[in-house]
Amino acid sequence: MTVLMSRLDTSGAEYGARREAMLAKLAELEAEQAKAVAGGGPAYVDRHRERGRLLARERIELLVDPGSPFLELSPLAAWGTEFPVGASVVTGIGVVEGVECVIIANDPTVRGGASNPWTLRKTLRAADIAFENRMPLINLVESGGADLPTQKEIFIPGGRVFRDLTRLSAAGIPTIALVFGSSTAGGAYVPGLSDHVVMVRDHAKVFLGGPPLVKMATGEESDDESLGGALMHARVSGLADHLAADEHDALRIGRRIVRRLNWRKAAGPVPAGAPPRYDEDELLGVVPEDLKVPFDPREVIARVVDDSDFDEFKPLYGPSLVTGWASVHGHPVGILANAQGVLFGAESQKAAQFIQLADRSRTPLLFLQNTTGYMVGKEYEQSGIIKHGAMMINAVANSTVPHLTVVMGASYGAGNYGMCGRAYDPRFLFSWPSAKSAVMGPAQLAGVMSIVGRAAAEARGQAYDEEADAAMRRAVETQIEAESLAFFLSGRLYDDGVIDPRDTRTVLGLCLSAIGDAPPAPPAGYGVFRM
Template sequence: MTILQSEIAVGSEQYEANKAALLVQLEEVRVIQNKGLEKSYAAKPKFDKKGKILPHERVRLVLDADSPFIELCGLVGYNMHDDKDGSDAGGGIIAGIGFVSGVRCLVSASNSAIKGGTIAPMGVQKTLRLQKIALEQKLPMVTLAESGGANLNYAAEVFTSGGTTFANQARMSAAGIPQLSVVHGNATAGGAYQPGLSDYVITVRKQTEMLLAGPPLLLAATGEIATAEELGGAEMHAQIAGTAEYLAENDADGIRIAREVFEHLNWKEQTKTIDIRYKEPRYSAEELLGIIPADPKQPLNMKEVVARLVDDSDFLEFKPEYDSHTVSGWAKLGGLNIGIITNNGPITPQGAAKTAQFIHLCEQTNRPLLFLHNTTGFMVGTDAEQNGIIKHGSKLIQAVANATVPKISIVVAGSYGAGNYAMCGRSLSPDFIFAWPNSHVAVMGSAQAGKVLRIVAEGKQKASGMEPNEQMLDFLEQSTAMKLEQQSTALFNTAMLHDDGIIDPRDTRKVLIFLLQTVYEAEHRQLNSSKFGVSRF
């Protein structure tokens, strides 16, 4: 047993300054999240008048009471397309992993309280990410549908990827992953194929409108006159077309039926039991707030973070005497054995070689990998180049890319350049990746980028025989640095779907335990696949 000993002076002036800075960053995220909630709940009178339940309440009702729920991609699309302040962020979808009738599953709900649940480009990308998670983690999927379909202002950006979401549904069914849709309202044109491609469909009397062409389009295209109820009403689909398996009386009844279907899936009965006996860390999660330096240029000992995440603060470091910049070792988290990789600085040739070997050892014994990002990237300079930083760095990236064990990433602080790849950033396809509100991800530091462009521009001026224009060079350096700083923040990256969401550092252990249990179940579940999936005849 190797217990980590903390050297943090809890309550010191520096600790309190760090804590205050991180709380400000966390509050910025909370304010944006609340704008979306407030805008959604502002539609409650309209929903009440129609006898409907708000989308957020639908999610709450379908989930088991007092069960854990991890939201996914909650701020995707922030400040993009039509979003101006975060109130339209989320891609028109409320989604996450939770429990329905005891079954761990992925829940997705159209946020029809905002713009009728229409989908902007980032909403389609979010759907693709949700489907990838469901397929990889073998999670049944519940969709609470009520959407006007594609946001026509961005139809060209939505069309092709939208078709991919339908193809994914077909593949999920063939893989043996159950999909259930409750159609709470409008599901028109392409939107009708989402429930149509589900394995179970529940329609809601006097609310469902699931049709390829509404009355106006039908009249314009064919001259036929028909009502929406005749074309795509709940009763028609349940009693005549046979598209729906169940007919609900209202929103709540539709959700009740969905929960009952999941009760009879025979899914949780096949789940391998996890031994959940474990010890809590010896240090409080609350202390994580004061550990991260308010000034990102200040060093951070990531073992202090590890000590507040792993069971009993017990961490067996691998090769502790060989390169101190990259730290790796074994621990238990929620009673499950894992390998941890993190950074106390840039990745050196020695650190890259050590980490690649560590990944091979975890692969040998099927231990999931947890990456805790805090790196400026790969070491540069003559010494690093001559010691094979390209060779060893490439082999590290190769090891990360080809590792078959589950991989989870938490972007704790900075994650720059190819160091982000080596630490299993989004492009290396981790099973899950979340970020802290203070984190930064970019090709390089903003100040560094500004100086690089200044040097290049100054060189061009001198090469052409010009005297360096200091005013122009100052502007170029400062504007470049400002742009990269804005494009490296946690909010920018989560908006671009570079992670699965921003989390409160204090919740990291709980989130990780939930995610590790999710990947554990996936590894031990045998799906009953078929060639074409479930069909309606």
């Protein structure tokens, strides 16, 4: 039998302490996500409703199939910056008329839906997901354009939004724009470059330059409707393919457009997988609050994969990395999960072989991260840790099967790379609230800076200021600790969202289903492995 046997003592004090620590982090997560859901705040929400408008998430709820899940992406975008949490846009994956689609919805209650640098990053990430996984892209448009004080960070990279729309269309991936309000200046090209365009009568306004700009540039007098109203675009310019009577009508038409796409998933139907034999709620007590304390990732695997069935590969070799085969909601996966944190030479070679096997069988890979990086020291350098780590990174970088990554705990140093961090373009990457990621741990980083500073002082023949060194170490540790936290990293879109550990199986199932929309890529061609 390959069913995992759990050894997690759910009645013990250690489990209870870990659970309470995770629940506290989840309460913080809920509070931060509530800020994004609140939009621009009660005053702006009330004003928007008084105008007879729906909120961004209400539009999404009416667009997607009743009772179907919506996987929101990057809800903490812009966290810890001067901009509102959520970055004035909602993005995610939803099912419309049975078709998995990427949805981008401007939130007009936040500065009129204006785009700031984090809005742009979040929007571009959503377009990348649509392209990689061949999912139709639906824009729910109501935006005042660029946040002008930050134009220097938006204007030049923002051209990618328009490039992406044309590339999606050229690749045969449908793009749909439902215009509820303003879509002006550069934003006018969102409907202009979409395959299908719906505009709401009396509300949609699409023009390159509004009446004041036209007056200044040409001296011409005009009004919003004659310059860029929905009726004008439906009757005169031809930009609008459909004229909607109101927002509900626009969403109905949008659903009808998707129904007529005749869209089919590349992958065939997947049989439903049996639920795990252990309660997903128990995932709350697996990860220690102190990430220096190791934990067994098999306890996570047993609560995520179908029937808790895991066929482990090389269980006695390189035991600090757990590898093996399983399925999640019927989708086969190869899993790499860090056991004791440190990656040694054997683990690296084991990983490289396992990744090649998955690539050969066209099996998606799931990386469960909890690593402090590759082992350092004279013994390990002499035994070839650089070569072995390079083999693993080579395999990850050039493998062409879809990769998914979940950061459960630590993600430090080059271990982040070998375990498919953001730089290695996993299809999806999510973090648990317990996750931390940096070049190294805060104490280690501060200690390295202290050693370097002490050596420099000795080389100059100067006495070393121990008091200043202690202050420097405290300051560096505080800074690195803050910058390594899950909320900070998610705010900068280094993941696709911080998730409740209990939702891991559901989130992975939704992602694996979305991946099935795209045809498989050809097998990998690897670079030179240094043996």
